[in-house]
Amino acid sequence: MIRLYHVTKRYGEVDALHDVSVHVEKGAFVYVTGPSGAGKSTMLKMLYGAVRPTEGKLLVGGVDVSAIPRRNMYKLRRNIGVVFQDFKLIARRNVAENVGLALEVLGTPREEIRRRVNAVLGVVGLKGRGHEYPPTLSGGEQQRVAVARAIINDPSILLADEPTGNLDGAMAIEVMEILQAINLRGTTVMVATHDAALMQRFPYRVLRFRGGRLVRA
Numbered sequence: 001m002i003r004l005y006h007v008t009k010r011y012g013e014v015d016a017l018h019d020v021s022v023h024v025e026k027g028a029f030v031y032v033t034g035p036s037g038a039g040k041s042t043m044l045k046m047l048y049g050a051v052r053p054t055e056g057k058l059l060v061g062g063v064d065v066s067a068i069p070r071r072n073m074y075k076l077r078r079n080i081g082v083v084f085q086d087f088k089l090i091a092r093r094n095v096a097e098n099v100g101l102a103l104e105v106l107g108t109p110r111e112e113i114r115r116r117v118n119a120v121l122g123v124v125g126l127k128g129r130g131h132e133y134p135p136t137l138s139g140g141e142q143q144r145v146a147v148a149r150a151i152i153n154d155p156s157i158l159l160a161d162e163p164t165g166n167l168d169g170a171m172a173i174e175v176m177e178i179l180q181a182i183n184l185r186g187t188t189v190m191v192a193t194h195d196a197a198l199m200q201r202f203p204y205r206v207l208r209f210r211g212g213r214l215v216r217a
Contacts, residue, residue, distance in 0.1 A: 001026040001157065001188050002047065007056035009042050009212075016042040018212040020056070024190065026156075029183045031199055032192040034209035040192040043209070044159045047190070048080045049073045061156065081150030085162035087142045089134040089149075095121070096130030099148045120148045124178050140171030147178055151187070158182060160191045164198060176202050 002024040009017040017039045024030055032040045045051045046058055049065055058065045060076065068076055089098050097104075099120060100113040108116075121127050124144040134142055143163060150158060160179060164172035176198055183189040193199065199206065208216035 001028070001061060002190075003057075003059040005057040005059075007046070007053045007058055009039075009046065009051060010054040015212045017046075017053075017209075020214045022207060022214060022217050024188065027183070027186050027188055029180070029189045029204040030191070031204060031206045032190055032209070033194055033199065033206055034215075035194065037211075038209040039212040040194075040209060041161055042212075043207075044082075044161050044190065044192055047157070047159055048082055049076055078153055079156045081153070081155040081158045083143070083146050083150045083158070083160040083163045085165040087134070087139075087146045087166075089142060089145055091134050094131055094133050095126065095137075095145050098134065098145055099130070099152055101149065102152055116152060117148075120152050123151070123181070124148045125174075138171070139167050140174055143167060143171070143175050144178065147175070147182075151182060155187065157188045157190070160189070162192055162194075164193065164195060169197075172198060173201070 004020050004022050007017060007020045008015055032043050034040055042051065046053060046065070047060060049068065052066050061079065063076065065076065096117050100117045103113045103116065117130060121130055124147050126141065126144055126148065134145065137145070164175055167175060172195070179189055179191065180202060206216060207214060
């Protein structure tokens with residue numbers, strides 16, 4: 001599903017990632033961890049095409065991401081859902097509108113959007129909450145909305161960058177349980193985190209980075 005061959009990402013004289021080679025199987029659940037500045041976010045950003053490798057080759061679903069013209073990058077991103085630490089919800093749109101935005105942009109019929117939004121809100125435990133607005137929700141509920149938005153297109157890969165970083169312990173566990181359930185449906189899930197307690201509670205494969213180098217795979 002995901003293959004990196006001797007990938008380096010360089011900013012000026014600094015290697016954010018250095019000579020990284022790794023293979024992530026379809027349907028896996030994988031943590032990307034390490035201290036701040038280790039390269040976790042850079043790794044995820046490369047997978048959805050926000051940044052490109054300076055050296056090496058990156059394949060996602062057999063496609064060389066570096067070879068995709070920027071104007072066609074949306075085709076890759078249709079198959080990748082992304083969840084951010086700070087939610088990135090639109091305050092003036094209600095929950096259903098936030099979740100269905102990607103489908104709206106694609107010109108999906110309104111009734112189909114409504115059906116799929118309702119279904120995915122059920123998956124994240126927010127059934128019947130589509131009329132509410134993000135500022136009225138707890139942090140954990142907002143992150144559930146962000147997860148729903150990320151999976152509305154039924155992506156083959158879900159990337160979560162510090163998805164529990166702004167949540168307390170109980171809410172963090174709830175979000176991880178949702179990600180686990182999504183993985184059990186066949187989605188490849190990669191979570192960037194430095195939360196050792198969560199990784200111990202939900203034990204999966206760990207990719208550990210230090211100074212841009214992969215030190216454990």
